[in-house]
Amino acid sequence: MNPNAEEIRLADALVVATAAVKRYKSRRRAAGRLLIASSLLLAALLGLRLRARPAAVYVIRGDSTGVVLTGPGVARRAETAPVARSSRKGDRT
Amino acid sequence: MMSSLALALALALAPLAAEAEGSGAPSAASGTRALLDEKITLQLEKADLGQVLERLATLLGKTLILQPEIEGTVSLEVRETPVSKVLAGLQTSHALSIRFEGERMYVTKAGEKARGAGKLDDETLDRAFLSDTTLPRRPTAEKPKPFDGAIEFRDDAGGSSVWEIGAAPGTVTLPGCARPIPVSLLPGDAFDGVPRVVFGPSRGEGLARVVAPGGTVRPPDCSARFALEARASRDGVSKAVPVSQAGQYQLGVRILEAGAGGDEVLSAPRIQLAVGEVGTLESRSLRTAATPGLALSEVIHMNVAVLSASDADAIVACSVSVTRDVEPARGEQPVTIRVARADESLRLTYGKPERVTVSPTYGRGHSALVLEVTVDRILGKS
Numbered sequence: 001m002n003p004n005a006e007e008i009r010l011a012d013a014l015v016v017a018t019a020a021v022k023r024y025k026s027r028r029r030a031a032g033r034l035l036i037a038s039s040l041l042l043a044a045l046l047g048l049r050l051r052a053r054p055a056a057v058y059v060i061r062g063d064s065t066g067v068v069l070t071g072p073g074v075a076r077r078a079e080t081a082p083v084a085r086s087s088r089k090g091d092r093t
Numbered sequence: 094m095m096s097s098l099a100l101a102l103a104l105a106l107a108p109l110a111a112e113a114e115g116s117g118a119p120s121a122a123s124g125t126r127a128l129l130d131e132k133i134t135l136q137l138e139k140a141d142l143g144q145v146l147e148r149l150a151t152l153l154g155k156t157l158i159l160q161p162e163i164e165g166t167v168s169l170e171v172r173e174t175p176v177s178k179v180l181a182g183l184q185t186s187h188a189l190s191i192r193f194e195g196e197r198m199y200v201t202k203a204g205e206k207a208r209g210a211g212k213l214d215d216e217t218l219d220r221a222f223l224s225d226t227t228l229p230r231r232p233t234a235e236k237p238k239p240f241d242g243a244i245e246f247r248d249d250a251g252g253s254s255v256w257e258i259g260a261a262p263g264t265v266t267l268p269g270c271a272r273p274i275p276v277s278l279l280p281g282d283a284f285d286g287v288p289r290v291v292f293g294p295s296r297g298e299g300l301a302r303v304v305a306p307g308g309t310v311r312p313p314d315c316s317a318r319f320a321l322e323a324r325a326s327r328d329g330v331s332k333a334v335p336v337s338q339a340g341q342y343q344l345g346v347r348i349l350e351a352g353a354g355g356d357e358v359l360s361a362p363r364i365q366l367a368v369g370e371v372g373t374l375e376s377r378s379l380r381t382a383a384t385p386g387l388a389l390s391e392v393i394h395m396n397v398a399v400l401s402a403s404d405a406d407a408i409v410a411c412s413v414s415v416t417r418d419v420e421p422a423r424g425e426q427p428v429t430i431r432v433a434r435a436d437e438s439l440r441l442t443y444g445k446p447e448r449v450t451v452s453p454t455y456g457r458g459h460s461a462l463v464l465e466v467t468v469d470r471i472l473g474k475s
Binding site for chain 1: 131132133134135136137138139140141144145147148149151152166167173176298299300301302303304305306307308309310434435436437438439440442447449
């Protein structure tokens with residue numbers, strides 16, 4: 001019987017255990033990296049979504065009959081006086 | 094055409110020329126800056142410059158105070174452009190100077206000195222109104238006759254139909270229209286008694302048209318455009334078919350003169366109205382004339398109707414006129430001048446006051462005449 005058999009058996013177990021610890025640490029780092037990357041990605045996506053939210057757009061349409069303003073919380077139309085009428089600077093119509 | 098080109102060029106090239114907030118609370122200033130960055134789409138074809146400026150001021154939460162000599166039209170198509178850029182373009186194309194002071198947006202001709210902060214006294218205002226020959230006038234002693242006739246609708250093809258329209262809401266059937274058109278009548282003002290026909294509100298933008306005789310309208314669901322004329326007689330004409338609606342509302346109006354010194358409340362009338370019913374509000378102030386024993390009045394006359402209502406808001410149509418008696422010279426017969434008129438329809442959220450600038454030139458560049466309108470539902474009544 002090999003007098004170093006006991007040492008060899010112990011050394012093999014140590015190598016296996018060290019390898020297992022290395023694998024565990026490597027996987028934990030990978031999982032951590034994945035977690036951070038996915039968190040960053042989620043934050044970026046949320047940020048983009050907030051930026052992409054449709055901005056409030058106001059619209060002013062008008063012609064010789066009047067002018068309309070529409071937008072968030074506002075809708076109103078002012079009439080312009082008929083053309084046949086003499087112009088009146090004081091009038092808003 | 095040249096003006097449109099200039100405006101398009103100015104929008105493309107002009108730097109932000111609209112002056113920043115001159116004064117006012119910091120929060121108000123930052124609020125204005127934020128709103129100046131808001132995107133706006135404009136589709137304008139020969140639209141009245143004063144009205145476009147007034148809509149822009151409304152969007153910015155400001156009251157427009159306009160120099161009376163400023164007039165013109167705007168033709169422009171832009172999409173989602175910052176308000177500041179639109180204002181800068183208008184400044185360049187129409188040779189204007191736009192500046193903000195507190196809650197006011199002052200617009201003067203470029204290069205002209207801004208009007209002073211103080212209000213004009215009655216005598217100076219009278220002289221200004223008398224010398225402005227574009228303002229309609231009549232002898233004060235001649236009172237207008239109330240309108241008691243019918244409205245003729247004439248289409249482009251020469252077709253015509255005449256309808257008796259009452260203050261209560263109804264419908265008229267017009268050629269070329271897919272369905273009966275909802276209409277009502279706002280009676281004439283204190284100056285000339287000329288009524289307004291209210292169309293709608295339309296299903297699209299939900300607003301009404303308030304059209305004076307002499308004007309044209311193409312109601313929704315109609316292929317034809319109609320010119321409106323007032324007829325003195327109702328003999329043999331069709332009557333608008335009444336439409337019944339339920340709901341009772343209270344309308345509060347604060348009539349304000351808005352100037353550099355703040356808002357001066359001229360009066361604050363209130364009225365209760367059923368849906369479709371027309372109400373009249375009047376504010377009258379008296380001042381003494383140079384001729385002893387003669388009193389001159391200024392009358393703000395408003396016809397108003399709640400056209401339709403939902404759980405959150407109501408569509409209101411109003412026609413406002415401001416008349417002022419002026420004595421041309423001591424001992425001469427006074428004349429009544431209509432210094433302002435506005436026809437407007439707007440959506441009002443219950444309990445939330447909205448400002449309507451009836452006349453941005455009221456104080457000849459020093460102040461504007463503003464109505465602050467609030468509508469409330471009266472629950473339990475229908």
